[in-house]
Amino acid sequence: MDARTANPPPAAGRTLHRFANPGRFLRISGRVLPVMAVLGLGLTLTGFVWGLFFAPADWQQGDAVRIMYVHVPSAWLASFGYLSLAICSVLSLVWRHPLADLAAAEIGPVGAAFTALCLATGSIWGKPMWGAWWVWDARLTSVLVLFFLYLGHVALVRAFDDPQRGYRAGAILALIGVVNLPIIKFSVDWWNTLHQPATIKFTGSPTMYVGMLWPLLLCALGFTFGFAAIVLARTRAAVMERRIRGLLMARAQEADAR
Amino acid sequence: MTHLTYIMAAYGLAVLVGTVFSVDAWARMSRARRRLAAIDPRANRG
Numbered sequence: 001m002d003a004r005t006a007n008p009p010p011a012a013g014r015t016l017h018r019f020a021n022p023g024r025f026l027r028i029s030g031r032v033l034p035v036m037a038v039l040g041l042g043l044t045l046t047g048f049v050w051g052l053f054f055a056p057a058d059w060q061q062g063d064a065v066r067i068m069y070v071h072v073p074s075a076w077l078a079s080f081g082y083l084s085l086a087i088c089s090v091l092s093l094v095w096r097h098p099l100a101d102l103a104a105a106e107i108g109p110v111g112a113a114f115t116a117l118c119l120a121t122g123s124i125w126g127k128p129m130w131g132a133w134w135v136w137d138a139r140l141t142s143v144l145v146l147f148f149l150y151l152g153h154v155a156l157v158r159a160f161d162d163p164q165r166g167y168r169a170g171a172i173l174a175l176i177g178v179v180n181l182p183i184i185k186f187s188v189d190w191w192n193t194l195h196q197p198a199t200i201k202f203t204g205s206p207t208m209y210v211g212m213l214w215p216l217l218l219c220a221l222g223f224t225f226g227f228a229a230i231v232l233a234r235t236r237a238a239v240m241e242r243r244i245r246g247l248l249m250a251r252a253q254e255a256d257a258r
Numbered sequence: 259m260t261h262l263t264y265i266m267a268a269y270g271l272a273v274l275v276g277t278v279f280s281v282d283a284w285a286r287m288s289r290a291r292r293r294l295a296a297i298d299p300r301a302n303r304g
Contacts, residue, residue, distance in 0.1 A: 037280075044276070048269065062260035070272040110279060117275050121268040128261050226276060233283035240290035247297055 020098050022239045029232050036229035043222030050215035058212075064128050069215055071121040073223035074114050078146060079181055081111030081227060085153065086178045089171035099235070101167040102242070104174065105157045106234035110227060112150035119143060130194060138187035139195035142180060149177035 051069035058065035085107045091100035122140065123133045134140065157163075157170040188197045199208045200216075208216070259265065 052265075052269070057260070064261040064264060066265050067268040070268045074272070113275050113279060117271060120271055124264050124268045124271075128264055226280075230279045230283050233280075233287050237283065237286040237290045240287070240294050244290065244293050244297065251297075 022099075022243060025099055025239060026236060029236050033229060033232050033236070036225050036232065040222055040224075040226030040229050043218050044226055045222070047215045047217075047219030047222050051212075051219060055212050055215050056209070061129060064125060065212070067121055067125040068212075069219045071118060071125060072216060073220040074118040074121060075143070076220055077223050077227050078111060078115035078118050078143065079184060080224070081107055081114060082146060082150070082174070082177065082181060084231075085111060085150075085174045089174040092167060092171045093175075099239070101164075101171075102238045103231065103235045104153075104170060105167065106238055107231050108150055108154040108157065108170070110230050110234070112147060112154060114223075114227065115143065115147040115150055119147060135194050137194045138191040139184065139193050142184045142187050145180055146177075146184060149173070149180060153177075 047069060051066055055066070055069075057063045085104055088100040088104035088107065091097040092104060119140075122143075126135070127133050153170045153173055156173055157166045160166040160169070185198075187193060188195055200213075
């Protein structure tokens with residue numbers, strides 16, 4: 001009896017590693033990707049049209065409230081993107097899952113872009129509503145920290161000649177940065193902020209008019225599918241690029257051996 | 259519509275970010291698929 005049969009990997013590890021096979025990942029993601037892309041585009045466009053032309057204006061903010069249909073989904077995605085980065089980091093550090101490393105490296109830039117979009121649209125809304133492009137409010141500052149965490153992850157993953165070291169350093173940074181997520185979420189409750197408190201909560205009914213809530217939820221769903229589709233497409237490309245590098249290196253070694 | 263410039267700027271940025279990342283991901287995927295097919299004939303079957 002060999003060592004592998006005598007000590008099989010734990011059940012969770014076995015299930016996770018079934019999806020570490022690049023061929024299987026490319027096959028499954030190839031089927032899922034078009035569905036995600038179509039859902040992302042369709043839901044986002046529907047939400048945008050609904051939010052821009054059919055949802056009512058706010059009695060205080062006027063039509064500037066329509067910026068919310070871009071700002072809020074990008075803010076949610078900034079946090080959820082970082083959470084997925086942290087999950088990939090756990091998979092990488094605990095189970096050494098090779099696809100988790102690639103996925104984490106691809107989530108970083110997309111998450112940074114969505115966080116930048118959240119900050120920029122918040123700023124665009126803030127100018128006419130607060131009279132300032134930026135205030136050092138707890139919510140805004142913690143989201144800015146999230147943006148820097150994303151940038152740090154992107155830089156760290158690419159900072160080493162040995163990619164494995166980069167992935168490991170990035171994973172550690174991603175896990176340390178998770179502490180910022182509850183700070184972002186509860187900053188409006190813990191501190192006296194200019195940013196308004198949450199209007200949609202897990203624990204209670206939303207305080208938002210339903211005619212504004214539906215387009216917002218459509219946009220949030222569309223952004224989520226769009227984010228997932230972009231990350232999946234980038235991860236597919238990264239898997240193929242790694243296979244290309246492996247094949248070219250094997251050929252070079254064969255040529256050297258002759 | 260009030261604050262039209264601000265609204266257009268916000269939606270324009272969203273469309274720009276979405277388009278840039280989607281096109282980049284699609285182009286990168288196509289490039290990798292072509293290169294892989296060129297050096298590994300088995301890739302065409304997968």
